[in-house]
Amino acid sequence: MKTIYLRRSLWLAAILLTSLCAGAQTKTKPKTAYQVTSNDMYYRIHNDGDNRIEDIKTEYDDKIYKVEYVNEKLTSLSVDGVKIPESDWSKYSEATAHIREEMREMAKRNAEQAKRNAEQAVRNEEQAKRNAEQVTRNQEQAKRNDEQAKINAEQQKRNAEQAVRNQEQAKRDAEQVGLNEIQAKKNAEQAVRNKEQEKRNAEQAVRNQEQAKRNAEQAKAMEQLMKEISTDLANDKIIKDRDDLRQLSFGADGMTVNGIKQPEDVFKKYRKKYSKEKYGILYHDFNYSRDGIIIGH
Numbered sequence: 001m002k003t004i005y006l007r008r009s010l011w012l013a014a015i016l017l018t019s020l021c022a023g024a025q026t027k028t029k030p031k032t033a034y035q036v037t038s039n040d041m042y043y044r045i046h047n048d049g050d051n052r053i054e055d056i057k058t059e060y061d062d063k064i065y066k067v068e069y070v071n072e073k074l075t076s077l078s079v080d081g082v083k084i085p086e087s088d089w090s091k092y093s094e095a096t097a098h099i100r101e102e103m104r105e106m107a108k109r110n111a112e113q114a115k116r117n118a119e120q121a122v123r124n125e126e127q128a129k130r131n132a133e134q135v136t137r138n139q140e141q142a143k144r145n146d147e148q149a150k151i152n153a154e155q156q157k158r159n160a161e162q163a164v165r166n167q168e169q170a171k172r173d174a175e176q177v178g179l180n181e182i183q184a185k186k187n188a189e190q191a192v193r194n195k196e197q198e199k200r201n202a203e204q205a206v207r208n209q210e211q212a213k214r215n216a217e218q219a220k221a222m223e224q225l226m227k228e229i230s231t232d233l234a235n236d237k238i239i240k241d242r243d244d245l246r247q248l249s250f251g252a253d254g255m256t257v258n259g260i261k262q263p264e265d266v267f268k269k270y271r272k273k274y275s276k277e278k279y280g281i282l283y284h285d286f287n288y289s290r291d292g293i294i295i296g297h
Helices: 086-235 264-273 276-283
Strands: 031-038 041-048 051-060 063-070 073-079 247-251 254-257 286-289 292-295
Touching (some): 063 086, 073 086, 086 264, 247 264
Antiparallel strands (some): 041 051, 051 063, 247 254
């Protein structure tokens, strides 16, 4: 029986059966629908426009055959590198038919085997997953067992230590009786100190009230001062009205109102009116803004 010999029998292992029956591809660009090569042997199926082309190169009866089919029709044949004319193709019909059939059958078998391998791989993967999960469960159980053994050992240790602490506590309880008497004496002394502190706190509260009163008087005086200055500035047409004063500063080097430095005569006038003798610390480096009053020296 004549047989096709392939130098590498596994070169069709990844073929899918559907690749043998691939339909027409794009008509504008040839596209290989199926291709397997091993060394210089190959079996390819591709489309060129509307044409479906099968290219085969293989060893058959110790000869190298190159065969081409276009749309299921033999269009080219060479044997050992010699191109066979179409008139002699019939002499090789048995060989070409056998080659083509063997190729297709091999592709079919390989596709079926690939499918079985894929299904087996899925089963193997699922079993591996189950095995891994069981290993994980076993490891977790072993870990829990170790942890429980450790907990039990620690509990025994704690029980022994607690027995020692109970003995020590009994001793401390006896000592505490004497300590309680000492603490009672300290508590009485602390009560006396607390009473004295309450007296000092009451005196401080009085001082705080007096300071709050002075602060209120100072704030009132400051408010009155700003009213007087605002009124004078409005009368002197430096600001539109008393509410127009947004910023004021004056000291030894001059006077500024709403960011505008005032002439020397205006500065002297206000310096004289709001003198140090009358307004104390408000005379030097006095700054005012609507957000509050800042005084510096």
